[in-house]
Amino acid sequence: MSAWGRAMLQAARGQMVSFARAPITTIFALALPLNLMLLMSLFALTGYNAPTGLVMGEDTPRAQAFVQALRDAHNSFALRPMDRDAALDLVRRGRLVAVIEIPNGFDATIAAGRIATVQLTVDNVNLDMTEDVRRAVPAAAAIFAERLQLPGVRVRPRLINLLPKDTGYVEYLGVSAVALAAVIAGGVLGGTVVAREWEIGAARMLLVAPTGAGPVLIGRLAAAACMGVLASAVTALVVIFGYGVPAAHPLEAVAGLVFTVIASTSLGGLLGVVLRRTLPITPLVLGTQLPFFLDSGALEPQRFDGEVLFWLAHFSPAYFGVGVMEHAYNSLIVTPEPVWLLLVALALIGIVPAMLMGRLAKR
């Protein structure tokens, strides 16, 4: 084996020993991606089915039909039957998004061909949920009219889904968060192990070594990437067994995870060489990658949010990672680029910063 290869292997081994000697630090580093993945999933839990108080003025067939229409109005309401005072109190305290009151006489009014008036009280504090509720009520009315075959409706929507089944938001976001875990784990560990070489003064000695700093830094990054893969694998397994989302293409999932970690570790290493201090690495990686994660197709295909955000997303490995993972788990295509191209991009992101690192280390 060449001196270059030996130095790299020694550096990697030394870094693994260092991880083992600081178990608490290592555990926190491993916990961070899992922590973020679990917490990001909270966002998905309130993405739909707005908690809504349901006040029934009567329990009649048509009133029940309207309630069923509300329930079937595109996952808009989590209806909670309750009395009027309790419902209004809860909505005023921000515990419900809305209150829907079906009046006494609803059934008879509809039966007579007249218009029944439903009261809707909305806590219009969160515009996203408020608009969902406002749009869902007409949608429910349309479903109601369709089921009762009411006359006079001239136009109906005919919805055609391109995919055979909808993917739930938790399943979608949970899988995206595996890519986030890989990006954070790789970035934090890669940046920290490289920056530490400067902090402890080892970098100066490495620069005068016959092989230069390159093999040692790459060896350190390789060890960091191994830990990153381990941390990300834990989150991937939580998604499979905890969230019940099996990987449709397991090999692709493994490749996506490994390539995303390698790309992020390499970028983290580059950051470490530039900053040469461990302290800002984690906040910087987290502070930049969390927003990039939201701008990576993690919530929906990124191009839907406009061209500027779409192209901006390409500056982070999260975009490519999310694209691969969504296909690997859910068989979804969320990027215009094919999966092989996403993997190639991740590989390039892994290689280029690692090559630049050696040059920058000499400065």
Added chain:
Amino acid sequence: MSRIVWAIARSDITRWRRSPALVAATLIPAIGMSLTVLALTYAVGRQPVALVRLSDGPESDEVVKILRESDGFFLSERTAEEAADDLRNQWVCAVITIPENFDEAVATKSANLEVAINNVDLDFSDDIRRSVSEAVVQIDAPELASLGEEAEAGGEKEEEDETADEAGAGEMSSTLVRRANAWFVVPDDGGAEFEAEYISAGNPYLVNVIETDLRSPDISFLAYQMVPVLALLALTAGALVTALSIAGDRESGRLRVIRLTPASRLGIVLGHLAGGTVAATLLLAIVVVPLALTGVLQPPPGRWPVVAAILVATAVGSTGLGVVVGLVTQRLTTTVLLGVNVASASFLLGGGFTTIAFLPPFIQHIAAAVPSYYAVEGLREALFYADMPTLGRNLAVLIATGVLSLLVGAWMLARSRSPLSAM
């Protein structure tokens, strides 16, 4: 003791001010999150949709007008082939097609608006479905599809409703009966039946909705989401900086020297708590003042003192967390990792991207153990709600976190090693 407290506080602030790395660590997460919120503000609830128009006529024109005015879409008119390409390449997430002979079908009440959706995930697919339904309902019942619009429209709507109710009030009870393709109202007293369309003209859905909003106008998405960003800023400035400052002292040996001085342990911890609180409060003020001046944050009249109190209490609580994190760890790297884990968990469990009250009960119980939950709830209540029933509790929890951290910190300082030392 106050001299010692202020000396340590000043030292922490000065060190933070002079260290670009610390400044970056404090500001970058909050700036990043603010930019994200800003980006989401423009994207939320509105999706790019292609419109394919295969029919000309007044009804088609009306539908196109409604779709163009809908706040659920960014609409672009395309040919069928272009729209198919756009859908495949993800330029649009749905294609709405007005089919041939649409106007004729409208006349016979059998028209369909075809909507092909790229139903990749449920959240935005349902947004499209709701928006399309709303637009379709607007064709026959504009008043039903105008929920949330300006008060003037609401006023007219109520007037119409009253008229309808009055019209109905004088009538005898009756039954709706379907015969072939038409519906008829059959009065229960045996009177002459008549076609149902006559009565329900203008709203064939037979349901109207009167909307009451808790406030007017709606709170902007930006203002709503800025609240957790403020909590994040307090967490990074208060918790992270204080934790790093204490860990830095420990790693450099300064903490050992300070402990040899006559300064009381409580005074030392109080100094760090004061320093972090002042830094976090100043940063919050730097962010909040422009937001207030530009009208992004507009609490109800007389609420600014309450908002300020909650912000200061948030800074105290966050810094308290930082004191504990700083004292519990030995190495700076461990401090950073634990600090970031705590800050991100606090941010997200505090209601960073969501409303905790809408989550399953077990998550609500976990969130109740996180001080930032009380900060976000307190700020949202003070800024957006008429009543503040949990104000006292929120302030008490935040201040208590700071006080508890003082006691725990003083106890930890008395120990020769940190609980996580040598690891």
